[in-house]
Amino acid sequence: MGRLTTHVLNTATGLPAVGMKLILRKGNEEGGYTMLSDTVTNHDGRVDAPLLEGDAFTSGVYELTFFVGDYFQTEDAFLDEVPIRFTVDDATRHYHVPLLVTPYSYTTYRGS
Structure with missing residues (x-):
């Protein structure tokens, strides 16, 4: 079963980013985005x-x-x-989108 997950690390402290708000949207037929969820990291x-x-x-x-x-x-x-736009080609797989962040920089990758 496919799924989408995320994880946010504060690389300035080396600790998980607790309480960060994030919103997930999906591209729609009109060229815009439809909001799917609004949540906070644990x-x-x-x-x-x-x-x-x-x-x-x-x-x-x-x-x-x-x-x-x-x-x-x-x-x-x-x-x-920090918006990260990505494509899901095979929704039967696990897509993990981690964010490593400081107040001045960030990086992301497709995790597992």
Whole structure:
């Protein structure tokens, strides 16, 4: 069964990013995006359940937006919202989208 998960690490501290808001959207036929979920990371920097799984997880273009500025709440922070747009070709597989972040930089990759 396919699923979509995420994990956020604060690389400035080396700890999970607890309480970071994130929104998941999916590309639609009109060229825009439809919101699917609005959630917050838990004590482990993850969400409590997969963002999508089973029949709800379909092929297409998705956008996962992380509210980094709200999380760090520093006046000299460089980043605000970090949108990651990615394509799901095979919705029967596990797609994991981790975010490694500081107030000034981020990186992501397709995890497992």
